[in-house]
Amino acid sequence: MKNSFLRPCVALAMAALAMAVAPAPASAGRAPTRLIIDTDFGQWWDDVATLAAVHTAADRGEVRILGIVSDVRNEWNAPALDALDTWYGRPDIPIGVTAGATAVDQNYSEMLAENYPHSGRAEDSVALYRRLLRAQPDHSVTILSIGALTGLSRLLKTDRALVERKVARTVVMGGEYPRATAPEWNFGLDLGATRHVVADWPAPVVYDGFETGLPVLAGNNVCATHPAGSPVRAAFDVLYGCGNDQHDGTWDPTALYYAIYGTDGVFRLAGAGGHNVVTPDGLNAWTVGGHRQQYLVLTDAESLTTRLDALIDAV
16 A cells, blocks of 8 residues: 555656756757667667657657667567557657668567557668658758667668768767777677778767766656556566666667757767777777767766656656
8 A cells, every 4th residue: 555655656756857857848949850760679678768758859849750760680679669659649650670680589579569559560771761861851860879780781881872961960879988898789789780880971970888878877767657558667567677776877868868959968079080990899999080970978977867767757
């Protein structure tokens, strides 16, 4: 009885906190970010949290979700992504799948696909990218990469000119800066594609490294703020059990935050005049020379954690 009484009280308190710390709405003069998300959905909690956060930002008019791409091979990812979008009231967001992508195990995609309504529609990721980009103004689209770079590599090989014309910037969660001490997960999913994109992507890139997410411990309120029928809560329950203590770090949502809000007092940009290099063994390092690449440095982990929780917890 005590826990059942406290849960709605905690939820109300979290909702009030979300309103207090929410970023300023797009109506303050900034046009919504036109965003395509490329994700290795299905494995870990931060992909789910990223999608929860982006739907909240879309509700506030701060972002237009043009499409979502699954960049790993898992038959449940497309219907699971569609199910999550449908629960948030956006069943028409197109979903792309990347043919021949790296196969990975799933932790919650099958559960979401089997328990939540979805249309199950999906299309080849390169075809989807080309269709979406062609429909947008020049230099207007932000691509958020929070997984393998397989689809982006294939898009680059297929239609480099379209990327150069339509993409304003690409935010890549991957690597470690200014120099990696070990190969990072996203970069290692498809190392050949990673090296291709890092070396040859024709639009401006901002990298969000492994080190950025270590002190950001967002996502611990989901089981208190989301209703029992929430697919976000269901995924967290599979991974942690409700009442979790997420203490591993927060990666993908930090990259999303920058993609929508910029540095916003919680990051600074570094590396101007340099560029990223990924070696054949999967390590990366910042190198002198170049003008279209930078990387993020976290300056306020506490504020970023609070702001991310406000986005993730809003329902």
